[in-house]
Amino acid sequence: MDAELPVEPQSLKKLSFKSMKRALDLFSPVHGQFSPPAPDSKKIRVSHKLKIEYGGVISSGKKPSARAAGVANQTSQAFAPSSVLALPGPEGSGNIEKGSSQKDLVAFSSRQAGAGSTNAGVQGGSKAVVSTNVSSERNLSTSAIMERIPSRWPRPVWHPPWKNYRVISGHLGWVRSVAVDPSNTWFCTGSADRTIKIWDLASGQLKLTLTGHIDQIRGLAVSSKHTYLFSAGDDKLVKCWDLEQNKVIRSYHSHLSGVYCLALHPTIDILFTGGRDSVCRVWDIRSKMQIHALSGHENTVCSVFTRPTDPQVITGSHDNTIKLWDLRYGKTISTLTHHKKSVRAMAPHPNEDCFVSASADNIKKFKLPRGEFMHNMLSQQKTIINSAAVNEDGVLATAGDNGSLWFWDWKSGHNFQQAQTIVQPGSLDSEAGIYSITYDITGSRLITCEADKTIKMWKEDDTATPETHPLHFKPPRDIRRF
Numbered sequence: 001m002d003a004e005l006p007v008e009p010q011s012l013k014k015l016s017f018k019s020m021k022r023a024l025d026l027f028s029p030v031h032g033q034f035s036p037p038a039p040d041s042k043k044i045r046v047s048h049k050l051k052i053e054y055g056g057v058i059s060s061g062k063k064p065s066a067r068a069a070g071v072a073n074q075t076s077q078a079f080a081p082s083s084v085l086a087l088p089g090p091e092g093s094g095n096i097e098k099g100s101s102q103k104d105l106v107a108f109s110s111r112q113a114g115a116g117s118t119n120a121g122v123q124g125g126s127k128a129v130v131s132t133n134v135s136s137e138r139n140l141s142t143s144a145i146m147e148r149i150p151s152r153w154p155r156p157v158w159h160p161p162w163k164n165y166r167v168i169s170g171h172l173g174w175v176r177s178v179a180v181d182p183s184n185t186w187f188c189t190g191s192a193d194r195t196i197k198i199w200d201l202a203s204g205q206l207k208l209t210l211t212g213h214i215d216q217i218r219g220l221a222v223s224s225k226h227t228y229l230f231s232a233g234d235d236k237l238v239k240c241w242d243l244e245q246n247k248v249i250r251s252y253h254s255h256l257s258g259v260y261c262l263a264l265h266p267t268i269d270i271l272f273t274g275g276r277d278s279v280c281r282v283w284d285i286r287s288k289m290q291i292h293a294l295s296g297h298e299n300t301v302c303s304v305f306t307r308p309t310d311p312q313v314i315t316g317s318h319d320n321t322i323k324l325w326d327l328r329y330g331k332t333i334s335t336l337t338h339h340k341k342s343v344r345a346m347a348p349h350p351n352e353d354c355f356v357s358a359s360a361d362n363i364k365k366f367k368l369p370r371g372e373f374m375h376n377m378l379s380q381q382k383t384i385i386n387s388a389a390v391n392e393d394g395v396l397a398t399a400g401d402n403g404s405l406w407f408w409d410w411k412s413g414h415n416f417q418q419a420q421t422i423v424q425p426g427s428l429d430s431e432a433g434i435y436s437i438t439y440d441i442t443g444s445r446l447i448t449c450e451a452d453k454t455i456k457m458w459k460e461d462d463t464a465t466p467e468t469h470p471l472h473f474k475p476p477r478d479i480r481r482f
Contacts, residue, residue: 153475156409159395160464161417162446166457168204169424170197175449176435179220179229184441188229189449190217196231196241201440204457210241212248219262219273228285230271232259238273240285252283254290260302267308274301280315282327292330296323303346305355310369314355316343322357324371334371338364345398347388349410350443358385358398365413377413378476381406387436391443399448403432405458414473419458427452 050058173192180187186207188198196210196217215235222229229241238259240250257276264271270291274280280301282292299318306313311324311333322336322343341360348355353368356377363377363385383400390396394410407417423432433451440447446458 154412155475156412156414156416156471156473157394158466158471159393159407159409159416160460160462161469162397162407162419162458163461164419164421164456164458166204167424168199168455168457169453170199170206171195171453171455173216173453174435174451175453175455176216176218177220178436178438178447178449178455179222180438180440180447181222182224182441187438187440187447188220188222189455190220190231190233191453192216194233196220196229199455201445208246210246212239212241213237215258218258218260221262221264221271223264223285224266225269230262230264232262232273232275234258236275238262238271238283250285250288252281252288252290254281254293255279260300261304263304263306265306265308265312272304272306272313274304274315274317276300278317278319280304280313280325282313282330292327294323294325294330294332296332296335297321299342302342302344303357305346305348307348307368311371314346314348316346316357318342318344320359322346322366322371324369336366336371336373338373342384345385345388347390347396349390350392356388356390356396358388360384363388363396363398363408363413375413377408377415379406379415386434387438389437389439389446391439393443395443397437397439397446399434399437401433403434403450405434405437405448412473414471416471421448421450421456423450423452424454 171189171191171193173194175189175191177190178187180201185201186198187201188196190196190213194211194213194215194217196213197206198208198210199205200207210229213231213233213235214237215233217231217233219232220230227243229243230238231241232238236253236255236258238252238255239248240252241247242249252271252273255273255275255277259273259275261274262272269285271283271285272280273283278295278297278299278301280294280297281290282294283289284291294313294315297315297317297319301315301317303316304313310326312327313325314322315325316322320337320339320341320343322339324333324336325331326333336357339357339359339361343357343359345358346355347358348368354365354374355368356363356365360383362380365374365377366372367374377396381398381400381404383402383404385398385400387399388396390410396408396410398406398408400406403421403423405419405421406415407419408415421432421434423429431451434448435451436449438447439445444459448456448458450456
């Protein structure tokens with residue numbers, strides 16, 4: 001049996017020539033001679049090329065009519081040479097009469113346009129005659145007189161950065177909630193160690209420890225009218241503490257599961273609690289009676305705040321929605337479905353009729369009373385946001401589950417500082433979570449409750465100036481409306 005002949009390796013160039021030769025054998029009558037082009041095809045191709053590349057020159061080379069020539073003469077007399085802005089174009093852009101491929105570029109001022117406003121060609125205010133290069137290349141000289149559209153996005157106000165100035169330790173578990181006394185002399189914290197501790201705001205010293213809950217305390221509120229402190233926890237209990245006697249005087253029973261959030265009405269003696277039973281309950285403080293059960297959410301109600309005017313109750317839930325409630329009838333006014341993740345934190349502005357809601361997908365601002373969406377904050381914290389707070393200076397603080405504490409300008413949504421909490425010695429890095437934050441009454445101190453069992457206090461850096469900490473702000477190109 002004969003041995004198989006080795007296959008000669010051939011280059012790509014040789015193979016392509018072989019293919020071309022076969023094509024010529026099939027379609028060409030004589031080797032080395034291509035078939036003549038169709039005359040109609042050549043005529044169409046040449047005329048199209050002339051129109052694309054020399055259309056402007058051909059049209060400008062035609063003689064104008066008598067009427068157009070008269071208008072042109074009047075226009076040239078009305079405008080003095082000082083009113084013409086001639087911009088140098090690229091090389092080769094000569095006079096039109098010499099066969100140039102680019103037109104002149106002139107812009108007239110608005111003052112002299114008024115003098116010739118009776119002419120047909122220059123009616124109205126300022127007139128600009130801008131002729132660009134008719135070829136596909138961009139005429140760079142036009143950028144000198146292009147109108148720059150200013151951004152309508154508000155420029156942020158400069159705020160000094162915030163710094164941590166005090167760390168308070170004393171709890172034996174995660175610190176889950178915080179509330180400040182209306183007199184601004186003390187604040188209280190609730191923890192997973194089932195205790196409520198009251199601290200002096202100025203010195204940070206422990207003043208009192210209250211025990212009575214049998215599970216972690218998720219919500220706290222201090223009454224501005226009475227000497228009452230309200231607490232709610234995972235043990236389904238809502239308690240009213242009398243701080244003159246330091247003991248529980250009322251309990252509110254109706255929740256079927258843990259209570260996650262709590263709020264006091266600013267003008268009426270009623271209390272709002274929301275929990276894992278997907279219901280926000282409205283209580284009469286004195287009689288302990290349940291006035292309403294605001295049902296409609298499909299998952300845990302994890303945030304609630306109240307205001308003196310309608311809508312008086314706003315709730316956020318793990319079902320990704322925010323509901324505005326009519327307190328008189330106990331029914332929903334509207335439901336906001338802008339978020340894609342759980343709305344764990346909401347904060348109303350102390351002076352304006354708007355509020356912010358924070359979720360893992362975005363931080364959004366809404367206008368009250370109708371709940372119109374205003375805009376998103378310009379950055380994404382990209383973590384679960386557990387709490388948010390706003391002060392009167394327009395500084396929004398948001399606390400993340402990964403220990404990030406971001407500060408935002410309220411008006412523009414610009415993130416001007418990204419702080420990261422530091423766990424106390426002996427804690428794991430994974431315990432760098434912030435569960436609750438609040439400003440004091442003046443808005444000059446920020447209190448954070450953290451997973452490393454500490455309470456941290458923050459204040460503005462007095463030594464910072466706009467020169468040492470400049471504002472790096474770029475307005476957004478596209479404004480998302482959802």
